[in-house]
Amino acid sequence: MxxxxxxxxxxxxxxxxxxxxxKHILLVxxxxxxxxxxxxxxxxxxxxxxxxxxxxxxxSIDRGSLRAYYLxxxxxxxxxxxxxxxxxxxxxxxxxxxxxxVGYLRASDGSGAVRVSHHNIQTSxxxxxxxxxxxxxxxxxxxxxxxxxxxxxxxxxxxxxVKMKGGMGRSSKWRFFTxxxxxxxxxxxxxxxxxxKN
Numbered sequence: 392m393x394x395x396x397x398x399x400x401x402x403x404x405x406x407x408x409x410x411x412x413x414k415h416i417l418l419v420x421x422x423x424x425x426x427x428x429x430x431x432x433x434x435x436x437x438x439x440x441x442x443x444x445x446x447x448x449x450x451s452i453d454r455g456s457l458r459a460y461y462l463x464x465x466x467x468x469x470x471x472x473x474x475x476x477x478x479x480x481x482x483x484x485x486x487x488x489x490x491x492x493v494g495y496l497r498a499s500d501g502s503g504a505v506r507v508s509h510h511n512i513q514t515s516x517x518x519x520x521x522x523x524x525x526x527x528x529x530x531x532x533x534x535x536x537x538x539x540x541x542x543x544x545x546x547x548x549x550x551x552x553v554k555m556k557g558g559m560g561r562s563s564k565w566r567f568f569t570x571x572x573x574x575x576x577x578x579x580x581x582x583x584x585x586x587x588k589n
Contacts, residue, residue, distance in 0.1 A: 393437035394555065396448065400436050404482055408553045412570045412585040414445060419549060420452040421486035430472040431480055432461040440578065447580055459484050460552065462509045464491055469510040469527060474552055474565050476503030483552030483565075487508055490541060492520035493550045494531025495567055495588075507552060522557045533588045535569050537549040545574045546583070 405410030417436065434447040435455020452461065459482035462472045474483050485493055493513040498504040505528050508531065512523040519537050528534045531576045540548040571583040 392437050394434045394456050396439065397434070397455055399458055400448065401482065404551065404553050405555070408416050408566070408568050408585065409585055411437075412551070413416060413582065416445060416447040416570070416582060417448060417484075417551075418447065418449050419484045419487065419565055428463075428552065430460050431458055431478075433458055434461075434571055436524070445580075445582060447578070457482070459586060460507075462493070462507055462550075464511050466511055467513055467564065469508060469512075471506050474505045474507060474554070476554070476563060476565070481554040483507060485550040488535070488537075488540065488548040488550065490537050492521075492524040492528055492534060492536045494528040494534030495552075495565075496530055496532055499563075500548050503564065505552070507550075507567070509550075534565065534589060540569070540571045547572055549575070550588070579581040 432452055433455050434457040435451045439446050439448045460472050460474050460480055462485045463470055464486045491509055493509050495505050495507045497519055508523050508528060510527050512520045514520045521536060521538055524536060535550060540546060548569055551568045553566055554563050555566050569588050569589045570585050572580045572581055574580055
């Protein structure tokens, strides 16, 4: 069953990410960073709940058939992953964003590679230091910060990368999407918005 769901996730994101993310919430697991792990991980979306036309899919990491770049998090740290154009991996997931910031920078050498960064910088009081994260991601061509997705403690976001196939002789290109969600109760969520981040 999970291979079938993984195929639905992969094909949905690759074919029409906005449409797919408007109807599906992907709860990507968010373990703290393990520096000994590969940036390419296996995912398994194997359980789901259908709630009023919105399907919520729970994910597991390091098992399953869906391979994607994964960008972890850790307190007071920043991580990045380089999404290659030619590596054969077509998806990128971040850990759940509940106060972190993400941003990306396209390579200037024509390779099609993109560096995606995930920063969690906190004040001495343990809250997100938005000014420091904006400064640390100043290099990014596009970024997403907590003030844009977290108006309250029940709001969170996910940041997805999709290597979209080019049509009419154009080559493929990494594109990035945000899904802002709100937790309504235990295991119940609503989609606030979905947009391309460019």
